Amino acid sequence: MNKIFPEKAALAADMKNNPLLRAELRKQKIGASIRYVILVFFGLVMLYPLFWMFSAAFKPNHEIFSSLSLWPKEFSFDGFINGWKTGTEYTFGRFFINTLYYVVPKVILTVISSVIVAYGFARFEIPFKKFWFVTLVATILLPTSVLLIPQYLMFREMGMLDSYLPLYLPMAFATQGFFVFMLIQFLRGLPTDMEEAAQIDGCNSYQLLWYIVVPMLKPAIISVALFQFMWSVNDFLGPLIYISSVEKYPIALALKLSIDVTEGTQWNEILAMASIAIVPSIVVFLIAQNYFVEGISSGGVKG
């Protein structure tokens, strides 16, 4: 018996006595099977490169390009063992920690600054608000590469090259318009009653933000943190420009490093480390996925 959908169970009982209903159900079943076969096929096509990466990490180097098969003929952990050692004096763990050194502050600063700015846009009357909002949206459309050279020059003058500061300091000023925009849309969809009630209860603007708005914004905040985390871990260009000493390299640069330093590239090591490198993103995503879906789907439409 179907406990979750009792009406389905009742329908099944009906089915036994009714040939027309039975034929209808068979038609639906066939339709569903066809749909799922197509979906599974395209899903596999899209995921194949990822599976290939994982499986290739367990293959010896000479086998990688000789077969399309996902199952290694010779199963070996050499890729992981040698990859972890890297060709430098540091292990891959060092690069992992380096990555966290700038990703964590980046995520925290992004969340704090974006929430404050979005709160201001969504809830306060400020002079020329429309103009500022359009400016904000315009920054989303601006290609990042346009800013590279002026920003590099600026941070050089400030003496911050070869440190993680240029990677996360700008985030303290809500420079990622997309996140601010996303939070504004989410906030606009939230009723203001609660905030008014809190005002009457005695909250000032900051208490209102902390006690009422932030808890209600939680799904959107988690989405912002998640996006920022994944994008930052994957960021290659930023560290490439600002980080010059190998001891400070994050994962993205370290992977590239192993291609450079060895004469014959050890692809199994690179793929093994690449597989490890995406683990944090996957774990973080799995932990936060419920909130994440709520955050991106209810932005702007929640009433």
Next chain:
Amino acid sequence: MSKVVFENLTKVYSNGFKAVHGINLEIQDGEFLVVIGPSGCAKSTTLRMLAGLESITGGSISIGGKVVNGLPPKDRGIAMVFQNYALYPHMSVRENLGFGLKLAKVSKADIEKQVNEAAELLELTDLLDRLPRQLSGGQAQRVAVGRAIVKRPQVFLFDEPLSNLDAKLRASMRVRISDLHKTLKKTNRSATSVYVTHDQTEAMTMGDRICVMKDGHIMQVDTPANLYKYPTNLFVAGFIGAPEMNMIETRLDRAGEGKCHLALASQILALPDEKLQKVLVNFTENVVFGIRPEFIKLADETSPQDEIITGTIVRMENMGAEFYVHFTVEGRELCTRVPSDVVEAKLQDAIGKEQTFHFEMSNAHIFDKETERNISL
């Protein structure tokens, strides 16, 4: 003392729309005042101005003798109950109730005590550890009321608090809020309340006085009974009462010897003396004649001749204990309430047939068509 006074209160929005047109109103200490009016009459805006959620363009508001124009909501000594309950979704009922006290830095023991007291008063004790989403509409609204009580405000503000509840729950919450007001008053706690609604029943049953608003103006402020019996203008007469007062545009004719009569199409109704004296003071020809359905009866041999009108019954609505009988007098439709037993005895198969009606003219109203004022009071 927590008397509320509006003096010349005005609200103009930034787009130039004038929502509130200089209203004056005194709400006595401990009074339960209901503000009623159609949508868009600025009743909620007025309440929000009193709460401090909306700025004031002109005039002043004082609470307990202190002008509060520029004060933030938290310093006005008010508590508000919202239509959508506005409970904090991430806090338990207990935290919702105690949040205001926590912000006011009241000690934990005192918060606990006051929260428990309010919970007991509203039968919320079993719900204290639930989250708002685990409450039914009625429970949520009780928590919202509890949150207001815990604060021990000078003035309670209610913004259509029952309109999200179903009819049955609404009736019981109505009684509950009225009782609560009485309890607070008895225990010498400040209980001045301003209650905004668009529901007549709520207004008539709960209010010590009712303030009827229209388009940002106050039309009349009086006790429910007076508002019903003596509406000072056409709007109040039409707005209060269900079914609505019958209103017919007509002519008031001087009939010599200081007499007057009303022409209802080709039929004539005489004004009784006490009405006549008042009408003559502000005499005008073009008037609106108003009479509530219960003051039109089926005519019998005792009915005075000059208060009888013949009409044709067009429709009868069965309300259970009584019928709303609609009839036309030469094209103008009127309504009367007839007890069911009378309908059974006298009005079987009466639709489409002629019937004489007795208009109790001592309870009728005459309104100046131009100024819309009641000239028969």
